[in-house]
Amino acid sequence: MAQYTTEAIVLGVRNWGDADKMLTLFSREHGRIKAAAFGCRRPKSPLAGGMQMFNHLDLQLTEGERIDTVKQYTLHHHFKRLSEDLTTMAYGSFVAELTSEFAPEREPQPAVFGCMLDIFTAFETRNPRITALAGAYQLLEFSGLQLRYDHCVHCGRSIEGDACISMDDGGVLCADCGGTPCISLPGGVRELILHLISLDWKDVSPFMVHREELLLAEHLLLKYLQGILGKPLKSLAFINQLAAIRD
Numbered sequence: 591m592a593q594y595t596t597e598a599i600v601l602g603v604r605n606w607g608d609a610d611k612m613l614t615l616f617s618r619e620h621g622r623i624k625a626a627a628f629g630c631r632r633p634k635s636p637l638a639g640g641m642q643m644f645n646h647l648d649l650q651l652t653e654g655e656r657i658d659t660v661k662q663y664t665l666h667h668h669f670k671r672l673s674e675d676l677t678t679m680a681y682g683s684f685v686a687e688l689t690s691e692f693a694p695e696r697e698p699q700p701a702v703f704g705c706m707l708d709i710f711t712a713f714e715t716r717n718p719r720i721t722a723l724a725g726a727y728q729l730l731e732f733s734g735l736q737l738r739y740d741h742c743v744h745c746g747r748s749i750e751g752d753a754c755i756s757m758d759d760g761g762v763l764c765a766d767c768g769g770t771p772c773i774s775l776p777g778g779v780r781e782l783i784l785h786l787i788s789l790d791w792k793d794v795s796p797f798m799v800h801r802e803e804l805l806l807a808e809h810l811l812l813k814y815l816q817g818i819l820g821k822p823l824k825s826l827a828f829i830n831q832l833a834a835i836r837d
């Protein structure tokens with residue numbers, strides 16, 4: 591069986607058998623991988639402690655017919671806030687689930703890996719709700735499924751201010767092209783979405799977000815994701831439970 595090394599982030603973990611874990615990894619070199627970490631829940635296992643959600647690892651794996659096996663690891667980075675703060679964890683799980691849903695198995699997507707690493711790093715210091723929203727809009731850019739927000743998808747005219755958006759048509763429509771199934775999209779929300787898509791994670795300057803615009807940008811995203819994935823994301827239930835506890 592061939593061995594290989596790769597740099598990866600843990601996007602999903604579930605316990606398996608008495609002492610094992612099944613992992614969904616996203617690796618810089620190979621994209622999404624399913625792997626088993628045998629015995630890692632035993633305290634004396636050399637893998638104990640490392641196979642945690644969101645961990646950034648250097649891994650040595652053995653290729654298997656159905657599933658690869660983790661042999662060794664070195665911890666690259668442990669995201670403290672993502673693993674200790676429940677709200678951050680909930681929003682981080684949303685980004686992880688989304689990445690996992692969009693990523694085809696074993697297809698290298700180094701740009702997605704870099705983007706995801708930036709998003710997880712941002713979770714350590716930034717507002718988790720806005721980080722997740724910006725992260726999701728940015729990850730959609732790589733999927734080829736992003737809606738268009740700057741030009742009318744029918745006539746190509748540049749959009750200024752308010753518009754309406756048609757998910758079936760793939761984006762915004764100008765006043766001349768818009769029809770009934772078009773959802774109204776206020777200029778402020780459109781600008782917020784464009785800002786989030788182009789947000790540079792290394793630029794730490796804060797920006798203002800109006801609550802109503804944030805809610806609408808979230809609503810649009812979730813409605814669109816539900817449409818393309820054909821199911822609600824599991825992590826949303828976790829986010830909603832936390833919101834219910836807080837309210």
Ligand SMILES: [Zn+2]
Pocket residue numbers: 742743744745746747763764765766767768
């Ligand atoms: Zn138009």
